Amino acid sequence: MRALSYLVLAALCARAAPAFALDEGVLSKLASEDSDDKIAAIRHLAAVADPEGLRVLRALSREELQVAGGRLVIADGDRVLDAATGREVRPAPEARDAITINNRVRRELGGALAALRLFDPDRGVRLAAAQELMRIASPATEVLLERALEKETDREIRTLLSLARAEVGLKAPDPAARLGAVRALGASGSPRVRSLLAPLLDERAEADATVRREARKSIDAIDARVARAELLGRVFSGLSLGSILLLAALGLAITYGVMGVINMAHGELLMVGAYATFAMQGVFERFLPQARGWYVVAAIPAAFVAAALVGVLMERTVIRFLYHRPLETLLATWGVSLVLIQAARMTFGAQNVDLANPSWMSGGIDLGASVVLPWNRVVIIGFSLGVLAVVWLLMNRTRLGMFVRAVTQNRAMASCVGVSTGLVDTAAFGLGAGIAGLGGVALSQIANVGPDMGQAYIVDSFMVVVLGGVGQLAGAVGAALGLGVVAKFLEGWAGAVIAKIAVLVFVIVFIQKRPQGLFAVRGRCIEG
């Protein structure tokens, strides 16, 4: 409320006071013993609304404004600045008295600073102030809004400010002004604006028929915009969930395809990748603090190698000895996953660890209507597609890929023509594990990183493999993205838990119809 009254005051004075360098007379009032004098001076400075005045008011609020020989100075660390000009005073005056303020003055000061933020040189501060204003818009703020609009160049803030002004306009006595305001509000996508417009449809609230008609049009426009943005947002979050599932399932599809081995520790390989990212963050903070934001990029090879090493170790020590016993492999790899979870718990603690989103991944693309596509999810979708492309090239354009495909199709025959199946197994398992590690890097940017994180993804990623069919990259891609989008749509419609259950039930039923997955390879073999 205090901020609001200040806005009013600032607005009223705004026209009268042209921009000028700070008046010594006004400043000296700040040093007055009388609180009323101080308040008058604060109000004056707030009305002028220029950066110099803001600086003085800030200094006052921090009790850094001092009197030195009848002159006001600001103590800025070791330096002493002239309050009126902002220049450094040299030599620094010896005798300085800080200006003290009581609670009444402090309250006034707080309100003034809030209103002045609308004129702050920092865009972020202005944006926050404009959003604040949207909430408290009233006829009294109109002048201030006009004034801020004159100065404002940023598109986003301008939109906010003009929306706020249009809101004020809705209450104008002149029908033409109201009409203009209604039209302007039609450009908005916020549910709040919609609720402002809704009463205008009623004859009792709005006498003018044209305004009523325009209000209906504007509301329809807002509804359409919100619906579009929500649809887009939902598809997007589905894709981003799908891209995580894809990274998790890609490795699984390779290992299952080549060796027919279900790796229950796959989720824990995601965890290894995520912890490798965490370790990389630590390394960057210690040795390269200036390049801190890029630790995620450095984590990509680190996570791949870490997870691939764990995978190769698993293959060489456990899985290799359990060929032709797939059910037991499943149990043994579950054992590996328990060991990995406990190892992570004892190394990094049972609590989730903190990973900072690098600055270049924060923020997002604003679609309006309060739907924002966060950059980190956009980056992850791109990253998954990149990994997919690399894996595809690896599988289809390299010798190793050819061997892997050969072993997948017919192990005995591949072995007969000289493919070293043992080495291919190890390489494929390492590759699959490494891809899981990459998934861990992506996951670390949007989900909690803790010892149990892998468990949440294991069932989902199996569903992708089951749905997509064995050893089928195309199947895995289709299944992952499809499952992601379907899950997100169901979530919006029936809640997260029901959505999850519905997807699982769907996969179970789907398997009845197509036991070999979406993209079945036709074959004439029969098992056993």
Added chain:
Amino acid sequence: MELAIRRQLVPRLIGAVPRAGWVALAALGLVAFVILPALHLLAPAGSRLHVSAYVITVGGKIMCYAIVAVALDLIWGYGGILSLGHGLFFALGGYAFGMYLMRSIGREGVYQADLPDFMVFLDWKSLPWYWRGTDHAPWAFLLVVAVPALLALVFGLFAFRSRIRGVYFSIITQALTFAAMLFFFRNETGFGGNNGFTDFKRIMGFSVTAPSTRVVLFVLTAAMLAATLVATRYLVRSKFGRILTAIRDSESRVMFLGYDPLPYKLFAWTVSAVLCAVAGALYVPQVGIINPSEMSPGNSIEIAIWVAVGGRGTLVGAVVGAALVNLAKSWFTAAFPEYWLFFLGLLFILVTRFMPEGVVGLGRRLLGGRPA
């Protein structure tokens, strides 16, 4: 005709179990039916011979687990069907009987209302339809058997008909129990959300905490375990069991010989699920709580390691495995809680890697006996 079958069944059941087995069962019966109850109820609390309530509870719990292990062994060891969702049937049995126990609390709950406490808490006005009749014990017993049986039958029918097997089947059962767990975690499902059922007061009019009630439950569990062992042993030795084993070894060949594997697998699967459910129903009053975490995939997969440790394809091995692993768990979680997962994980790895026949298989080999 029916009479003839009945007349034959008893000698067949007796014939199914070897003499050593009957001796072992008799010893188990003596310990479980006579010695432990007597020592718990009659020996004074301070004396060295006294068996504490803790031992009775842990013993009862482990026997419940043993029934589940035998049930899993029936389908995994003899049918080659590894279920990673048997915890679901166990929990369903537990929930079905838990409903009866919740209704038996009557107005003695925290809110002293006719409805179970969690429903009062959710501001529900009346019982949901599926709670109807659960205050009658016979209906609850029917639910314990019928609900898991129906679920197993439908799920099995779909899965086996499309010839889903091996790891695919395992993964799907895991997904099933995972989905069920999420479903039971919801408060709106009407089963107490993540707190589940607890604070039971009475069972068939007797206090659940009374020593005599505990002993009766313990004895019932032991009887159920013995009956399970005899019945499954009979089953796997019968023609049915031989075909089941043949399906395990080569399903295609069995089909080429003119058998349809579906009814065999389906029957074994459903029997196994019902056994689990009965074990769950016995488990809940002894442990005093049932909640959705019983359905977590981790719990179900642990059942498989009991069977693997004991030795699959040997019914007695499942009992041994369940007892060994759970005793180890009790000891580890008390002595070195942070190392339990390491131990369990290594157990999974080492048993599958080096002891494919489990403890019983190892014992047989050491004793020079012929493999099962």
